[in-house]
Amino acid sequence: MADNLLEEVKIIDNKTPDTAQSVQTQTTTTTTTNKDDSSEPEIENNSEHENADQNAAVEVNNQEKPETRQCWVCLSTDEEDDETTDWVHPCRCIGSSMWVHQNCLQQWIDEKQKFNSTLSVACTQCNTEYVLIYTKHNGKLFFAIDLCDRILYSASPLAAITCIVGSIYWSAVCYGAFTVMQVLGKENGKSLIEHSDPIMLLVGLPTIPVVLILSKLIRWEDQILKLWFKNNFRYPLLGYVMGKPAAKSREFTENNLLSRETMADPITICRNFCSALILPTAATFFGGLFFGDIESNLHRTLLGGLTFIIGKGLLKISLRQWQYVRISHRKILNFVDAKT
Structure with a gap:
């Protein structure tokens, strides 16, 4: 029994260093793991501090770097101009329309005012009226x-x-x-x-x-031509005097037979104006020519004016109908080459 106990004690003593070594190894591993876990937040905090420093540096650079101004009239920037160039922002506009050269704006205002200094000028975008100061x-x-x-x-x-x-x-x-x-x-x-x-x-x-x-706005000649047209040109006297037109469409007849004169035409306006003002003189002339035996000057002039209006109207109707008949019989020939 005593010998067996001595052998067991020796075995335990031989195993104790290895066991202690393994325990020490586990402890070291645990400590290393804990250090690694604690280092991750430190890395994240360092990256956040670096980003904040970079943003602060960008803001400082933006504050130190002046805004580039561009004239909305000539489109030149302050980098292209001299330091003595006078800039102004005369309205509520922002961005590219905020700044303008003093001289460019002066020329633009002159064009708007047309050299009338009493006129007020406003911005075309924000409608802010420019504040203009003149010397007294x-x-x-x-x-x-x-x-x-x-x-x-x-x-x-x-x-x-x-x-x-x-x-x-x-x-x-x-x-x-x-x-x-x-x-x-x-x-x-x-x-x-x-x-x-x-x-x-x-x-x-x-x-x-x-x-x-x-x-002159009363065109009674057109009414007679419309009446003749509605009756299909069946008046024998007019057909004998002015000729019979060829068969054409209603649209063709209306476009060529009726008057196309409008008051929007300057020539028509001048023609009607002169014709209206010359009417009393023409009435007096034709009254004395055809009705000279009448003693009353008023009656003689009225009859002369009526004769002038009716005669002129009939001539106008005849001319227009002749033109229509002539156009209705118009034909277009085939092309013949002179060389052949």
């Missing part, structure tokens, strides 16, 4: 001259319109008085004007040329 006049004389110039500049359009309207009005009055004496006779017309109320003359005489011009 050194004396009262120049201030008075400048004030008079502004008043004359503002009143010139009204004065011009007044002169034009007044000239037209008094021309109409004179024309009306001349027409009255021409139609009634010199003595009768003069007597009528002298014994009439001045207010009635100032109102009535200018209406004479107006009525004559408005009468």
